[in-house]
Amino acid sequence: MSGSKEPLLDFEVIGRVTLATIRASSVLSASNVADFGVELLDYIDAHPGLALVINFENVDYLSSSVLTELLRVNKKINEVKGRLHLCAVSKTIREIFSITNLDRVFILHEDGREAGVRRMERSLDIAASEAAWEEPKSS
Amino acid sequence: MYESFFQEEFSSTIDAMGEVLNRAVQALIQQGCIPADREPCARLCLEEALVNAVEHGNLADPVRKVRVELASDDEGCRIRVYDEGNGFHPDKVKDPDPEQLGGRGICLIRHYMTDVEYLAEKHCLQMTLPCMPVE
Numbered sequence: 001m002s003g004s005k006e007p008l009l010d011f012e013v014i015g016r017v018t019l020a021t022i023r024a025s026s027v028l029s030a031s032n033v034a035d036f037g038v039e040l041l042d043y044i045d046a047h048p049g050l051a052l053v054i055n056f057e058n059v060d061y062l063s064s065s066v067l068t069e070l071l072r073v074n075k076k077i078n079e080v081k082g083r084l085h086l087c088a089v090s091k092t093i094r095e096i097f098s099i100t101n102l103d104r105v106f107i108l109h110e111d112g113r114e115a116g117v118r119r120m121e122r123s124l125d126i127a128a129s130e131a132a133w134e135e136p137k138s139s
Numbered sequence: 140m141y142e143s144f145f146q147e148e149f150s151s152t153i154d155a156m157g158e159v160l161n162r163a164v165q166a167l168i169q170q171g172c173i174p175a176d177r178e179p180c181a182r183l184c185l186e187e188a189l190v191n192a193v194e195h196g197n198l199a200d201p202v203r204k205v206r207v208e209l210a211s212d213d214e215g216c217r218i219r220v221y222d223e224g225n226g227f228h229p230d231k232v233k234d235p236d237p238e239q240l241g242g243r244g245i246c247l248i249r250h251y252m253t254d255v256e257y258l259a260e261k262h263c264l265q266m267t268l269p270c271m272p273v274e
Contacts (some may be wrong), residue, residue: 030153030190041241061179063186064243091178092179099250100243 008036009054011043017120018047019113021055028059028066037069041076050082051124053116057088067102074105083123085109087116141217143212144170148206151222156189156205163207170209172216173270174223180251188220188264189242196222196262206263213254217271221263229255229264237240 008027009020020040022028027036044050053068070086077084087109089097094110097103107123109116145166149155164182167173173181189205206221229249235242249255249274252266 029157030186031157035240059181063183063190064241065190068240071238096183096247100246101237105237120269 005035007041008032013122014117016124017051017053017117018043019053019117020058020120021113022059025059025061027060028064030065033063033069036066037072040069040073044073044076044080044082048080048082050077050080051120052077052082053085053087053113053120055088055113055116056086056090056093057112059093060090061092063098064100067096067100068118070106083117083120083127085120085123087119088103088112141212143208143210145209146202146206149192150201151199151203151205152201153190153193153199156269157194159207160189160209164258166209166269167216170182170211170216172211172270174207184248184251184266184268187219187248188266190217191244191264192220192222192224199226211233213270214267216268217265217267218252218268219258219261219263221261223262226259229257265273 007023009022012019012021020043026032040054044052066101074084085107089108089110094103095107097106099107109119111119145163147162148157149159161180163185164178167181168175168178182192185207189207192205193199195207208219208221210217229245232242232245234246245255248266251268255264255266255270257264
């Protein structure tokens, strides 16, 4: 991200989960959207294995440019073996994901930040439990 | 018969576009074309059309202009976005694969708007926002 600009997201570490709250809908305007993506990608690069919940509570709509940035973020998260959920997703925003078939790519929750973090915690627990049941590899 | 209520032209930059977008959305609301709770969908479609004109039509060349016109009748609001590019066929733009990065703007416009077409002789994308009366 370029030096003196105000951050577009607030990152909070809550237990094993990082909550990234988008500060306002204007963060996702056409003039900001590339910086939004870079800010997230830089954070993911610095935190391999990140369990990231992006909080949309301050967002009332998003454009296809934002979807493009979110797809980049999702790809990066997968590369670093992290996890991504989106929380506080309004009906309007969910509809946009649905129209573009991206509700099949992203894990979306309508719940607010606390429930969003809890759902991610649960998802991590399930993943850890499943990993424990994997057959040990023969040496 | 459509009655025009908004016309603006701007250089093909994203910053200039943002200001015109805000004024156009306000004009739609003041004209009674959309209830406040449907503003995000109207804003979304206008933004997609304007970004398309700036970036794909005019190749972000600030010398080239984009013009937006809004006009209404009893059936809805006609939106026209003019550029100086080579045009395209909205009907031939396929819905993108889930993993594909771009190409979702027209998909969203087609969902929320009707009569979406590119008028080659006028160099403009035309679409209609169906009447959504304010309750």
